[in-house]
Structure formats: C-alpha cells, structure tokens
Amino acid sequence: MFQAAVLAISLGLAAPAGPACACTCLPPDPADQVDEADVIFVGRVERVVRVGQAGGRPISATVFRIERSLKGDVGTWTAVRHQSGDSSLCGMQFDRDREHVVFARRAEGRLYAQACSRDWLPLERYEAELIKLQTR
Structure with missing residues (x-):
C-alpha cells in the first residue's frame, strides 16, 4: 500500500506542468494603493x-473623460495603457457604462495601470486614505 502511494505521488510530480497563465491578485492595502499611484481619478x-x-x-490605451481628479494632474481627458483582456490573464477591461476609479503610474510620459491596481473598495475608502496621506 505504501509503495503504491509513493508511486502515485512520484508519477504526479513527474507529470509535465501545463502553461502558467493565471494572474492572481490579492486585494492590496488601500493605503499602499493610494501611496504608490502617481495618479488617481474617477x-x-x-x-x-x-x-x-x-x-x-495585447496592450490597449483606454481614453477616459475625467470626472474627478483625486491625486496627480490629469486634465479633462487622459489615456491609460494596460494589458487587454481577461483579469485571470492579468488583463483589464473598463466598462463604458460606469464610473471607474483608476490608479495609474507614470513612466516615460505615459500612464499605466495593471490588473492588480484596480479599484477593489468603494471610492469613500480611497478618499479617506488620501486624507490620511495628505496629513502625514
């Protein structure tokens, strides 16, 4: 019995692994999320x-009409680059029918967002973190 169990485990370990395509994000600490973003807007x-x-x-640029700037300077319109597609593959899709809270970082004069930086919590929670950040 013991030998059969060892053999089964050994065969399982020797089996080829499939491609790793999953992207898993744990909800970040909102204070870290606010602190690390160069720009936050609705x-x-x-x-x-x-x-x-x-x-x-695929990489896309989503053009946003800014309704509220929470951190950083973005003007009235801005484009944010991101990986397109399914979030399980680290992509992002922004729905046209709703407001988005966007957390972006600046690099080489452009704004970039990633799947793990999306809005996880209600806007009010991020606004509270911004107030804390400003009073430090």
Missing part, C-alpha cells in the same frame, strides 16, 4: 484603442 471610458503587444499579449 472617469468614464470614451474609447479603447489597441496600441501594441507585450509578451504576446
């Missing part, structure tokens, strides 16, 4: 444009 999607590929995955 906006509505105006359009999405595919701008290229990285690592075989």
Whole structure:
C-alpha cells in the first residue's frame, strides 16, 4: 500500500506542468494603493484603442473623460495603457457604462495601470486614505 502511494505521488510530480497563465491578485492595502499611484481619478471610458503587444499579449490605451481628479494632474481627458483582456490573464477591461476609479503610474510620459491596481473598495475608502496621506 505504501509503495503504491509513493508511486502515485512520484508519477504526479513527474507529470509535465501545463502553461502558467493565471494572474492572481490579492486585494492590496488601500493605503499602499493610494501611496504608490502617481495618479488617481474617477472617469468614464470614451474609447479603447489597441496600441501594441507585450509578451504576446495585447496592450490597449483606454481614453477616459475625467470626472474627478483625486491625486496627480490629469486634465479633462487622459489615456491609460494596460494589458487587454481577461483579469485571470492579468488583463483589464473598463466598462463604458460606469464610473471607474483608476490608479495609474507614470513612466516615460505615459500612464499605466495593471490588473492588480484596480479599484477593489468603494471610492469613500480611497478618499479617506488620501486624507490620511495628505496629513502625514
């Protein structure tokens, strides 16, 4: 019996692994999320444009009409680049029919967002963290 169990475990360990495609994000601490973002805003999607590929995955730029700027300077319109598609593959999709709280970082003059930086909590929670950050 013991030998059969060892053999079964050994065969399981020797089996080839499938491709790793999952993207798992634990909800970040809201204080860290607010602190690490260069720009935070509430906006509505105006359009999405595919701008290229990285690592075989599509990259899009989503253009937002800014309704409220919470941190950083974004003007009245801004584009945020992100990996397109399913969040299980680290992609992001922004719905046209609702407001989004967007957390983005600046690099090379552009704004970038990633699946793990999406809005996990109600806006009020992030606003409270911004107030704490400003009073430090």
